[in-house]
Amino acid sequence: SQQGEEDPQALSIQEGENATMNCSYKTSINNLQWYRQNSGRGLVHLILIRSNEREKHSGRLRVTLDTSKKSSSLLITASRAADTASYFCATDRIQSNYKLTFGKGTLLTVNP
């Protein structure tokens, strides 16, 4: 089964609205990372949150981590059409922090 699973699978919003994506995982982690992938392109690293952190901000991005529930959320505020992409969470494992496990992603569509 997936270590990291994003929810929802797809999300469609209007420009200016906020978008929230969730990620759940199963085993203990060192870090959780969020990546963005535009269609047919590579992954762009957005943010890394460590297991001892609860919240982190970067520009219009806000990430939370709840290790007791083994879940994370990514909030994009004031969305733009250029934010349209797939968003993936990636988790490592305590014993192998280099081996990232990705979910299937959330496809975000921001309509102008």
Next chain:
Amino acid sequence: NAGVMQNPRHLVRRRGQEARLRCSPMKGHSHVYWYRQLPEEGLKFMVYLQKENIIDESGMPKERFSAEFPKEGPSILRIQQVVRGDSAAYFCASSLGLLEETQYFGPGTRLLVL
């Protein structure tokens, strides 16, 4: 500062041929990772290499797949006798070191096996 470079970006092979995918890590990075992404799926870890060493190849299929990261030159992912099921996007990532957790990804090589 160039990012992770991969070539070719697209590769078409017929069944039974060999595919060679190249990855040049970011400048100063000595850790390289290969991932495979099937359509509509997330990335799956394949192998982790440092210069001249394979550290973890637990995600590599047992046959036909090999990877190397020589002292000089790019990392190579080699797939021998390709089959249609090998069609996927192959991504390379690099990091500064084991304690630097952020992995920076290249644009990927999209392999199509006819």
